[in-house]
Amino acid sequence: MPLKCAKCGKEKAELSIADGRVRLCEICFIDYYEKKVKETVEKYDMFKPDESLGIAVSGGKDSSSLLYCLRKIFPKLDITAIHINLGIKNYSDHCEMKVKELTDRLDVKLIIKRVEDQGFSIDGFKNTIYRRKICSPCGIIKRHLIDEMAIKAGVKVLATGHNLDDTVGTMLSAFFSEDFTQLVRLKPVLYPHHPLQTKKVKPLLRMTELEDYLYALYSELPIRNQSCPHSIGTQSRETKKLLERLSEGKPGFRYQVLNLFLKKLIPMIEDKLKQPDLTICKSCGFPSSSEVCAYCRRVSLVKSVIN
């Protein structure tokens, strides 16, 4: 027998949301999702409703839902969608196509940078020490190029689609590997320490992966239906599995971990953690904590091997 929506009372509520206890129909779910994102943006003072906002879009469910939802709830935002084509075979062009479809539909400005135009490829890391963890250099490269594009586009704030599951998973693994710098980076808002940095925000911080997927599905958004060939068997997938096991029968577990880190642990760690002295990378001119930044080091590594 179909269940009734907890909000409007109509039948045909298929899913459970909000810490796994509430069942909503499609319309009430969309409403719940948008209200919660709006609340998060306002709670952490992420941006003003008419600000110039860059949104990093990948073609996946999270960033597509983020773009669509922010466009809808803040119609006066001056949005620039930022996309990196990673040049990964049988994957990246498909992602770019989905991003174009969505930004065309929403009539949002889109800027694209292709890794191939920088003279290397992500697939090339197969021939380096990163062969089994390509996501690590790929993440560094993506972040750097997006930061660079945001600065060049002159956006005031940069929003990314990190969801609750990603965030909590990264929190736990950063905690266990004692990577406290990484842990502090998971805060909902990161303020710039240098003119060549942008304020960064995570409006989907309190939305689960499933909620992002359902929002994209119900809003009929074009999203990629292929997964990255390099992500199979990676650490982040393992962490995700661990998180699923820990949350079994405890629907509020992810929120509990998030709150514990944001309210208690991160402020404590931040107090003790010295801000690394920022210098300028002598190769690319962007802020860095070392003479040559992590991005430039990865790029020169991949360029040094034969692809």
Ligand SMILES: [Zn+2]
């Ligand atoms: Zn309903």
Ligand SMILES: [Zn+2]
């Ligand atoms: Zn550099």
